[in-house]
Structure formats: C-alpha cells, structure tokens
Amino acid sequence: MSDTMKVLLIDDHPLIRRGIKQLLELDDTFKVIGDASNGTEGINIALATSPDLIILDLNMKGLSGLDTLKVLREEGIDARIIILTVSDAKSDVFALVDAGADGYLLKDTEPDVLLQQIKLIAQGEIILSDSIKDLLLEQRPEQNPIETLT
Numbered sequence: 001m002s003d004t005m006k007v008l009l010i011d012d013h014p015l016i017r018r019g020i021k022q023l024l025e026l027d028d029t030f031k032v033i034g035d036a037s038n039g040t041e042g043i044n045i046a047l048a049t050s051p052d053l054i055i056l057d058l059n060m061k062g063l064s065g066l067d068t069l070k071v072l073r074e075e076g077i078d079a080r081i082i083i084l085t086v087s088d089a090k091s092d093v094f095a096l097v098d099a100g101a102d103g104y105l106l107k108d109t110e111p112d113v114l115l116q117q118i119k120l121i122a123q124g125e126i127i128l129s130d131s132i133k134d135l136l137l138e139q140r141p142e143q144n145p146i147e148t149l150t
Helices: 014-024 039-049 065-074 090-099 111-122 130-137 145-149
Strands: 005-010 030-036 053-056 080-085 103-106
Touching (some): 005 014, 014 030, 030 039, 039 053, 053 065, 065 080, 065 090, 080 111, 090 103
Parallel strands (some): 005 053, 053 080, 080 103
C-alpha cells in the first residue's frame, strides 16, 4: 500500500459523504480525491482519477450500488471497493460479494470501528460487519429450480 490512498466516495446523501470524508481526513492514510452523488457520476470520476479505494452506497437513485460495482469491475477499475449501506438483506450481501466487493460495512458502525475496518480493507483484507458475517456463515438459500429452467 502506498503512503496515501486516493479515495472516491459514492453516496446519494451529501451528509454521509461529508461525514465519511471528515472521518477519513483524521487519518493520513487517506486522501479523498472525489465524491459523487450517483453511480454514473462515480464511474466517470473513477475512470478519470484511478482511485485506490472506493466507498460505495448500495441504495442510490438511478444506478444502484450493485450495478455501479459491476460496471466499475467491467471497466477494469481495480480499486478496493467497500459497500457502506444500511442493508443487511441476505440477497444484497450475496449479490455484492459475488460481484466483487472487498468489504461490506453497515452505516450503523461506530466511527472509530468503521475507520479501522476501512484501513484493513485498504490493506487487502476482506472485512464484513459482524452481523453480515453471521449471514454468510448461514447456508446460502437453494436456487429456485424454476428459475434454473427459465
């Protein structure tokens, strides 16, 4: 990991973007190089700036976090990508992990814990919020046989 990681924030809530930026600025490891209020804008910024780390919301107007993640990976963006969301739905967790998310963190995490988790993900670890780990330890739901046939 280089001395300073370039970070892109993608979230449709300005307060969240500002709060995460302020949190990251407490640590010299991170430099926020851009923020976007939607997935399309975030993809364009990522392609122009080549961030090392992207913090991405799941539920946004327009392009969802899942679709944004898929496009980022298809475009060859190799940044570490953290999903920061309120959703602990199994289907969301499985879909985002399968799509290549490097971390799945919940927005109700305490700021100091969140900063530590972001640092670990930036260093190459895959980190999930505790309640998300519990979901993944449960057996994945069986695929619907009717969906398999169609």
